[in-house]
Amino acid sequence: MREAWEGKVTLEGIEMVILEVRDVTKKFGGLVALDSFSLRVNQGEMVALIGPNGAGKTTVFNLITGFHRVDRGQVLLNHRSITGLKPHRICDLGLARTFQIVQPFLDMTVLENATIGALKKVKRVRDAMAKASEILEIAGILHLSSNKASSITLADRKRLELAKALATGPTVLLLDEVMAGLTPKETEQIISMVKRINGSGMTIVLIEHVIKAVVALATRIIVIDHGVKIAEGTASEALRDPRVIEAYLGKELEIA
Amino acid sequence: MPRKRDAGVNSRIPEISIFLLICVFLLLPIWLGSYYLHFFIMMFLWAYLSQSWNIVGGLCGQLSLGHAAFFGTGAYTSSLLFVHFGINPWLGMFLGGFVAFSAALFIGYLSFRYGLKGPYFALVTIAFAELSRVVVLSVEFTSGPMGVLIPLQELGLCSFQFKGKAAYYYIIFAFTLMIVVVARFLKRSRVGYYLSAIRENEDAAEGIGVNTLWFKVMSLSISAFFTALGGSFYAQYLLYITPEETFGWHVSVEMILRSLVGGIGTILGPVLGSVILSLVGEITRVVFGELAQGVHVIIYATILILIVLFFPKGMVVWINERGLGRKSYPRGY
Numbered sequence: 001m002r003e004a005w006e007g008k009v010t011l012e013g014i015e016m017v018i019l020e021v022r023d024v025t026k027k028f029g030g031l032v033a034l035d036s037f038s039l040r041v042n043q044g045e046m047v048a049l050i051g052p053n054g055a056g057k058t059t060v061f062n063l064i065t066g067f068h069r070v071d072r073g074q075v076l077l078n079h080r081s082i083t084g085l086k087p088h089r090i091c092d093l094g095l096a097r098t099f100q101i102v103q104p105f106l107d108m109t110v111l112e113n114a115t116i117g118a119l120k121k122v123k124r125v126r127d128a129m130a131k132a133s134e135i136l137e138i139a140g141i142l143h144l145s146s147n148k149a150s151s152i153t154l155a156d157r158k159r160l161e162l163a164k165a166l167a168t169g170p171t172v173l174l175l176d177e178v179m180a181g182l183t184p185k186e187t188e189q190i191i192s193m194v195k196r197i198n199g200s201g202m203t204i205v206l207i208e209h210v211i212k213a214v215v216a217l218a219t220r221i222i223v224i225d226h227g228v229k230i231a232e233g234t235a236s237e238a239l240r241d242p243r244v245i246e247a248y249l250g251k252e253l254e255i256a
Numbered sequence: 257m258p259r260k261r262d263a264g265v266n267s268r269i270p271e272i273s274i275f276l277l278i279c280v281f282l283l284l285p286i287w288l289g290s291y292y293l294h295f296f297i298m299m300f301l302w303a304y305l306s307q308s309w310n311i312v313g314g315l316c317g318q319l320s321l322g323h324a325a326f327f328g329t330g331a332y333t334s335s336l337l338f339v340h341f342g343i344n345p346w347l348g349m350f351l352g353g354f355v356a357f358s359a360a361l362f363i364g365y366l367s368f369r370y371g372l373k374g375p376y377f378a379l380v381t382i383a384f385a386e387l388s389r390v391v392v393l394s395v396e397f398t399s400g401p402m403g404v405l406i407p408l409q410e411l412g413l414c415s416f417q418f419k420g421k422a423a424y425y426y427i428i429f430a431f432t433l434m435i436v437v438v439a440r441f442l443k444r445s446r447v448g449y450y451l452s453a454i455r456e457n458e459d460a461a462e463g464i465g466v467n468t469l470w471f472k473v474m475s476l477s478i479s480a481f482f483t484a485l486g487g488s489f490y491a492q493y494l495l496y497i498t499p500e501e502t503f504g505w506h507v508s509v510e511m512i513l514r515s516l517v518g519g520i521g522t523i524l525g526p527v528l529g530s531v532i533l534s535l536v537g538e539i540t541r542v543v544f545g546e547l548a549q550g551v552h553v554i555i556y557a558t559i560l561i562l563i564v565l566f567f568p569k570g571m572v573v574w575i576n577e578r579g580l581g582r583k584s585y586p587r588g589y
Contacts, residue, residue, distance in 0.1 A: 086462070087463055088462050088468070099459075099460065105452065105461075108453075116449050116452075116466070117465070119450070124446075125444065128446070165464070
């Protein structure tokens, strides 16, 4: 899996765009969920997408991964358009996601869950299981391998969700609120895990409400409100932007 | 890492008992008379059909309630091809399989392309089964409600007509073994993992890179192919088929019931379910059949309700959960 992660080497000084969302608009009936939204993610970056509930964050993920159809605009992965492709094709091309509401295959074991992801790149079941075990080790749930997914805790399900996506051998990983609902200690563990994964070269886009995690992880923050990008920049820049404070936080935020 | 194998003799018991059972079944025709052989032939036929249904209904979790359409297609294709064009029934059997395969391709693509799931897909399959029943009932080519009588031929393997019942017994027994092996292979392969993923959570499967549309359509088509082979066998065994007997609603229900009792999505469930239901059905009929009209059906239904109530996941799952099966297989029986 190392090979898959390393991918292209960033030339010094030149940033390589790996994922690009160009002027994407999405309407649900009369509601404009996303209004000419654009996003560029560079190779190896960790970008956080934040915003109030219903701002359109998950819609961005659903549009990128093909779960929703784009009304207008384009999505490019490695400079190639993936607009309108089916989710499994987009996964083939190296873009994996987790779901905000975890979606484990409940009646299967943890190992089997991860194996299904691994079968994307490794065709033999036995080899895929070996690879899945490696990933479970990274996710810190190897000891739960033979437990049914329905029997593990929420924190472990979040880890499993991440492991499943990671097992498909992606170059870009989209994480949708992997820390929501976890205790501070569990959050801490996931933060360091995501850091490690990013450290080995994986490009990551994350949606997160836990500001501590966003500040700790993201190299860049994009703030959405009502389907429009209202701010972009480093954590301190974006979070101090008056529009962000007004729209999202309500009052000035103290960053510890 | 694949799980470690359990050490010790215990872990081999299921294999040995299955092997012994196969030997016993192979020797049965030596002792059994025509009545009992017929019982076993129908038992295996339903086991075979039920496992065929299980490929799409159990492994992939797409509830088809219209498999009678494929069963009837198989029965009618081989019979009509023989009666009208003199085509060998063995060849007709495979042609019937391909007709059913194509029909399933059409039905499956139409339903799954537009995202029909669960009960909606079930309704479409019922509609297609009823549609085909009505068409076969009303078209002259199929002789309508009269049914098709397959004329007697020179007996032998070539004509698919035999003296006595032993040959039919061996053929359907071989079919059953084959479908169990196919299901076992499917379930433990990459495809099997993908089918389980679709059954458990379709969106998650798609997100993790599974081409859900393709696998759903293919599992329905493969299931239809095997179901149709069973239909042709049925026609050759009885040499007389009617639309009601082959396309009827009860055919679909019977296939599902046997999987349900034995364990949906398991490898041996449909066979075990068929053994149980055939036995229960026959015994209640013989014991209570003359008591008063319909009493045996009431008792049969009561037993069925009790089985489903106490073993909701099926017998095989119940046995596996109690650790009687071999644990070293990651995917159970």
